[in-house]
Amino acid sequence: MIRTVVLDIEGTTSSLSYVRDHLFPYSRQRLETWLRKPLPEVAEIAAEIRARVGDPDATADALADALRGWIDADVKEPSLKSLQGLIWQDGYASGELVSHVYDDVLPALKRWTEQGATLYVFSSGSVLAQKDWFRHTGSGDLLPFFSGHFDTRDPGPKADPASYESIAKQAAAEPAETLFCSDSEPELDAARAAGWRTLGVQRPDGAATTVQGHPTTDSFDGVDL
Structure with a gap:
């Protein structure tokens, strides 16, 4: 049983296909905007990404470039997943998703x-x-x-x-x-x-x-x- x-x-x-054709593009277009948000949870995610790429001074644009590379390679990186979760949460709340x-x-x-x-x-x-x-x-x-x-x-x-x-x-x-x-x-x-x-x-x-x-x-x- x-x-x-x-x-x-x-x-x-x-x-x-729904995830790849809708959710991934939705988050991809909003990476830089979210990485610039003055939120504690975003700051924590950004610190994780900087540690992962080995650049403690990486800008939001550089971090977004790294994330897009991970998305393209389908890397199951927890920091990427966490940021995507925040972006998608906002999309669901607005009714866009x-x-x-x-x-x-x-x-x-x-x-x-x-x-x-x-x-x-x-x-x-x-x-x-x-x-x-x-x-x-x-x-x-x-x-x-x-x-x-x-x-x-x-x-x-x-x-x-x-x-x-x-x-x-x-x-x-x-x-x-x-x-x-x-x-x-x-x-x-x-x-x-x-x-x-x-x-x-x-x-x-x-x-x-x-x-x-x-x-x-x-x-x-x-x-x-």
């Missing part, structure tokens, strides 16, 4: 909750971005379905089995009763190495690579726990 479900976002609950989830997600969340499962999210996007994503979907506010959120700051990289061990401890979940759903084979491998059960999600509009060595589905419609 599955008692805990942990979900990836991009390519799993939501379209990869509405996040995407597949049509089968809301029925699945309802069904799994009724079956007694506890639901979590583990994504490379910041916890702030995750919460805003599920709060502002085309299917309504889905945030109440989730009991917690994890990103690459806590517990760590998604391809590291130790991250999944940490999540299980924090969620007080039995690994053998925990299901991780993702479109990424390395992530699924790491979860399985931590003793979790896995489900590869292969959306028709998703990544070109296929998940091997794990049970797979193209929809949550038939997934019962």
Whole structure:
């Protein structure tokens, strides 16, 4: 019996193309503006980026250039994710952004909750971005379905089995009763190495690579726990 479900976002609950075609360009256009904002959380993020690039005197323009390089290379850098989360939060609040989830997600969340499962999210996007994503979907506010959120700051990289061990401890979940759903084979491998059960999600509009060595589905419609 599955008692805990942990979900990836991009390519799993939501379209990869929406993130790449809408959210990334939205944040990319606003990097310099936000890096100049006199906010404590932005100052902390800027300090992290300066440390990461090895230039303590880097200007906002130079930092933005570094971030654009990371975006282009799809680098899962926590400081980038944190700044994107702030930018997207502002976009959701203004109504400029509405996040995407597949049509089968809301029925699945309802069904799994009724079956007694506890639901979590583990994504490379910041916890702030995750919460805003599920709060502002085309299917309504889905945030109440989730009991917690994890990103690459806590517990760590998604391809590291130790991250999944940490999540299980924090969620007080039995690994053998925990299901991780993702479109990424390395992530699924790491979860399985931590003793979790896995489900590869292969959306028709998703990544070109296929998940091997794990049970797979193209929809949550038939997934019962």
